[in-house]
Amino acid sequence: MKFPSIFRTAQPMRFDIKARHYDxxxxxxxxxxxxxxxxxxxxxxxxxxxxxxxxxxxxxxxxxxxxFTQGGPIRNKPASIFSSTGMLRMIILLVLVGTITGYLYFGSEMLYILLYIGLGIAALVFFFRLKSKSK
Incomplete structure (x- = not known):
């Protein structure tokens, strides 16, 4: 690791020969x-x-x-709760804090309960998205 300095140190000379071939x-x-x-x-x-x-x-x-003045397709999209980066971070933080707190108070069984709840919610979200796309 190099420490910052106000003095220039000497660099080694580089040797670079460009080969020349006649074809x-x-x-x-x-x-x-x-x-x-x-x-x-x-x-x-x-x-x-x-x-x-x-x-x-x-x-x-x-x-x-x-x-830039015409606007793109981003403006026309409806706002979703998951489209906001801050909201998504907040949800992830709450899930992690809830998991750690549940594990400390209830033990490893709480992790299985949260896993099943998470899989159920994911299945419901997938089902509703699939249902809305088929219309």
Missing amino acids: PVKEEIEQRTSRIKRQLEADGLLPTDKEIEEAYKRDRESSIRGA
């Missing part, structure tokens, strides 16, 4: 493709780099413009 086949392919690309651009069959950049800028600007 005549690759060089010939690159020259040929660049020559064909120039010919197609001169004939007008292929758009130039400038035209591609302008089209990319148009597409990028139009998708972002006004995105």
Whole structure:
């Protein structure tokens, strides 16, 4: 672990060699493709780099413009008690405190009772969600 300091310490020198290889086949392919690309651009069959950049800028600007002012699907959702993060934390805290308190006062049988109650509530929630989706 490094402690903060006002003095700079010397860093070891880094040795980095970039390997260079000459591949005549690759060089010939690159020259040929660049020559064909120039010919197609001169004939007008292929758009130039400038035209591609302008089209990319148009597409990028139009998708972002006004995105924050239009509002998204989040505003239209009905508020649920479980959608609030603070409320969900409160429910988890109450369940944990209740479980620990029940275990201290009633022993391990309380954990089984809470487990069965939790599974029953989960089954009811699943059933009602499944029933509401089928309508």
